[in-house]
Amino acid sequence: MIKRSFFKSKYLPYLLILPQMVVTLTFFYWPAIQGLSQSFFLSDPFGQKSTFVWFYNYKELFTDPLYLKSILTTFVFSIAVAFVSLSMGLFIASMANRALRAKALIRTMLIWPYAVAPAISGILWLFLLHPSYGIAALGIKKWLGVDWNPVLYGGDAMVMIVMASAWKQISYNFVFFMAGMQAIPKSLIEAAAIDGASPFKRFWFISFPLLSPTFFFLTVMNIIYSFFETFGIIHTITQGGPGGSTNILVYKVYQDGFVGLNLGSSAAQSVVLMSLIIVITFLQFRFVEKKVQYGG
Amino acid sequence: MVEKTPILDFFTYAFLLLGIFIVGFPILYSLIAATLPLEEVVKVPMPLIPGDQFFVNMKEAWSRGDLGTQILNSVIMASGITFGKIAVSMIGAFSIVYFDYKFRVVAFASVFCTLMLPVEVRILPTYEMAANVLSPIQALCNLLHLEGLLSWFTGNDITIDLNWSLLDSHSGLILPLVASATCTFLFRQFFLTVPEELCEAAKMDGASPMTFFRKILFPLSKTNIAALVVIEFVYGYNQYLWPLLVTTNPKMTTAVIGLQNLIPQADDLPEWNIALCATLLVMLPPVLVVLFMQRWFVKGLIEKEK
Numbered sequence: 001m002i003k004r005s006f007f008k009s010k011y012l013p014y015l016l017i018l019p020q021m022v023v024t025l026t027f028f029y030w031p032a033i034q035g036l037s038q039s040f041f042l043s044d045p046f047g048q049k050s051t052f053v054w055f056y057n058y059k060e061l062f063t064d065p066l067y068l069k070s071i072l073t074t075f076v077f078s079i080a081v082a083f084v085s086l087s088m089g090l091f092i093a094s095m096a097n098r099a100l101r102a103k104a105l106i107r108t109m110l111i112w113p114y115a116v117a118p119a120i121s122g123i124l125w126l127f128l129l130h131p132s133y134g135i136a137a138l139g140i141k142k143w144l145g146v147d148w149n150p151v152l153y154g155g156d157a158m159v160m161i162v163m164a165s166a167w168k169q170i171s172y173n174f175v176f177f178m179a180g181m182q183a184i185p186k187s188l189i190e191a192a193a194i195d196g197a198s199p200f201k202r203f204w205f206i207s208f209p210l211l212s213p214t215f216f217f218l219t220v221m222n223i224i225y226s227f228f229e230t231f232g233i234i235h236t237i238t239q240g241g242p243g244g245s246t247n248i249l250v251y252k253v254y255q256d257g258f259v260g261l262n263l264g265s266s267a268a269q270s271v272v273l274m275s276l277i278i279v280i281t282f283l284q285f286r287f288v289e290k291k292v293q294y295g296g
Numbered sequence: 297m298v299e300k301t302p303i304l305d306f307f308t309y310a311f312l313l314l315g316i317f318i319v320g321f322p323i324l325y326s327l328i329a330a331t332l333p334l335e336e337v338v339k340v341p342m343p344l345i346p347g348d349q350f351f352v353n354m355k356e357a358w359s360r361g362d363l364g365t366q367i368l369n370s371v372i373m374a375s376g377i378t379f380g381k382i383a384v385s386m387i388g389a390f391s392i393v394y395f396d397y398k399f400r401v402v403a404f405a406s407v408f409c410t411l412m413l414p415v416e417v418r419i420l421p422t423y424e425m426a427a428n429v430l431s432p433i434q435a436l437c438n439l440l441h442l443e444g445l446l447s448w449f450t451g452n453d454i455t456i457d458l459n460w461s462l463l464d465s466h467s468g469l470i471l472p473l474v475a476s477a478t479c480t481f482l483f484r485q486f487f488l489t490v491p492e493e494l495c496e497a498a499k500m501d502g503a504s505p506m507t508f509f510r511k512i513l514f515p516l517s518k519t520n521i522a523a524l525v526v527i528e529f530v531y532g533y534n535q536y537l538w539p540l541l542v543t544t545n546p547k548m549t550t551a552v553i554g555l556q557n558l559i560p561q562a563d564d565l566p567e568w569n570i571a572l573c574a575t576l577l578v579m580l581p582p583v584l585v586v587l588f589m590q591r592w593f594v595k596g597l598i599e600k601e602k
Contacts, residue, residue, distance in 0.1 A: 013395035016388065016395075032413075035418055092312070095312045110315070116582075118534065118536065124572075126559070235540070253420075270417055270421075277414070
């Protein structure tokens with residue numbers, strides 16, 4: 001799209017778009033091409049020589065039980081994070097939407113965790129759930145009778161990173177659900193109320209369906225968040241352990257590439273992740289275009 | 297809202313308080329821990345009454361973590377990314393929306409394709425790129441056998457070895473994160489809603505494109521810019537993977553990365569009070585930005601993603 005009235009200039013538009021192009025080419029396209037080509041090569045750890053091996057790296061990858069486990073871990077992790085943070089966000093937003101007093105204060109109290117870095121959220125939750133000092137860990141041990149130890153048990157470590165990741169994301173979801181609810185026409189709610197629908201029914205049959213585009217959008221954003229941005233949480237508190245139980249895909253790319261120096265495999269993993277993102281983005285655009293026009 | 301529901305209203309506020317408590321508890325708990333001396337922190341359960349060691353712990357955390365340097369690095373990085381992203385995207389979007397030229401569609405499409413491709417999926421090649429920004433030109437030279445050609449031409453042995461490393465520098469922290477399709481989109485969408493008459497009038501009065509940009513478009517974009525400043529500052533400050541890779545020198549590293557050295561490991565003295573003090577200090581700048589610019593923040597978040 002372009003404006004009906006526009007400027008004519010021979011070199012100015014090129015000059016203006018130049019910085020964007022330079023940065024995009026050097027830091028997006030060139031690395032992407034490099035990564036793609038690297039994934040077809042097998043190189044020795046000293047970077048002396050590399051051999052062209054076609055799809056060997058990919059074949060290795062998808063027959064590697066550790067990688068398959070990492071895929072499973074990532075899916076379990078991201079679904080858990082999305083579920084916890086979405087349900088909490090929706091619940092708090094629907095309550096806050098009903099509140100008439102102290103609206104600004106409530107909003108302020110709920111949105112600030114957005115500014116907390118994932119790694120910091122990790123540290124806070126590590127302290128809460130620390131097997132020897134954490135107060136939440138103490139509660140779990142005492143009341144649930146579980147031998148809680150995220151340093152030793154994979155399942156516990158997973159719960160810990162899910163909590164740390166979901167906690168930070170609640171405020172993000174809250175902001176969007178609030179905006180979505182405020183966009184719902186008041187007349188619909190009032191009409192339903194006159195027809196005798198209770199507040200719960202109004203939420204379930206009017207607000208909730210009308211929020212579905214927001215819901216879908218947030219699910220995608222939460223999954224992308226838990227795929228990538230949670231790197232900081234994993235790196236600060238579990239380092240993929242214990243026993244690879246929290247080794248999600250993006251952490252594995254880092255470990256294999258920078259710690260293990262297996263360049264070909266790491267590049268192949270990057271390409272897999274990249275394709276995954278492209279598929280998700282594509283799905284989102286298609287879905288949003290179809291679904292978002294609900295009128296009103 | 298529509299009818300009186302006293303019981304439900306009561307539960308609404310009760311649940312809201314509970315929600316605020318859940319959201320705030322990790323910070324509250326850490327804040328208490330940050331005020332206690334070591335022997336109190338390691339007590340099980342930790343006492344929930346604040347102690348008097350807050351400033352002592354703060355001082356210790358500040359010097360041990362070299363927080364002054366690291367927070368400064370983080371702020372430089374965050375401001376650089378914020379400024380860079382907004383400047384680059386704004387003039388880019390101006391070029392795409394207000395000019396007609398051949399390359400326009402290609403430029404737009406190539407930026408569009410990078411949407412949602414986070415740095416995490418291309419870390420290794422981007423790292424190599426940062427280690428030598430001139431590597432594409434070097435590759436081109438090698439491809440064309442320019443070395444041999446020049447040696448033959450001049451009769452001397454000439455080796456082309458282009459090297460410009462961004463590792464362990466502020467520009468290395470900033471530049472790779474400056475490219476942003478989302479900001480370009482936001483500005484493009486906004487520019488498209490600016491009335492055509494403004495541009496026509498400006499042209500009629502003989503304003504040059506840059507005058508129009510400076511005198512009309514820029515003032516109109518002020519709220520959008522404010523909104524993006526909040527979002528991008530938080531984004532830049534909280535970056536993790538990229539600073540972890542490009543910086544090895546502790547003087548260049550960012551605060552969020554540096555925190556990891558302060559977390560007590562299994563064999564260390566469990567000085568959680570110091571670690572949490574540092575954590576709270578590092579957390580402060582972006583939280584303050586969000587709290588003080590809340591109005592723009594909410595607007596920016598929603599407009600950027602939609």
